[in-house]
Amino acid sequence: MSRRRRCRVANGKARRKGRWGEEIAAKFLENKGLKIIGRNYTKKFGEIDIIAMDGDVLVFVEVKAAVNPQFHPIEQVTKRKQRILKKMAEIYLAENELLGEVDCRFDVVTVQRLDDKIVVEHFPDAFGM
Numbered sequence: 001m002s003r004r005r006r007c008r009v010a011n012g013k014a015r016r017k018g019r020w021g022e023e024i025a026a027k028f029l030e031n032k033g034l035k036i037i038g039r040n041y042t043k044k045f046g047e048i049d050i051i052a053m054d055g056d057v058l059v060f061v062e063v064k065a066a067v068n069p070q071f072h073p074i075e076q077v078t079k080r081k082q083r084i085l086k087k088m089a090e091i092y093l094a095e096n097e098l099l100g101e102v103d104c105r106f107d108v109v110t111v112q113r114l115d116d117k118i119v120v121e122h123f124p125d126a127f128g129m
Contacts, residue, residue: 021065022049025109028120034059041092046084048092050109058104060089062126065111073110074123082106082127089129104129 026036029052038051050061062085064073085106093099108126112119 021111022063024065024111024118024120025061025063026050028109028122029061032122041088043088043091046088048085048088051092054105056103058093058098058102059107060085060092060104061107061109063109063111067113073112074108074121074126077108077126086129 022039026039029050030036034052034054036050036052039049041048041051048060049063050059052059052061062077062081064076066073089104089106090099093102093104105125106127106129108123110119110121110123112121
């Protein structure tokens, strides 16, 4: 018996929220001294929201945005999502001939609109390769 997975396609509202969060996250990371070198790196089974350099370290960033959430957005970065991000990073490294050439890490940035304020949190090295 095959396992069925729900097909999810972001609607316009969800896509706008995601782009809104990514814009805020990118500015936040730049203000912390990271250099953004790529955004929305996409392949058929996944996407890396932001790719940045933190000194000599290549950083793959997952952004999670929420408006008045019941749960913290970091909880949306599931083990399955982590596996997808790791695979995407391997593809990026291979395509750019960087496998074994550069240190890398996975960060998560959460952006929340809580009532009338925006809260941004950065979780460096949130999970390993």
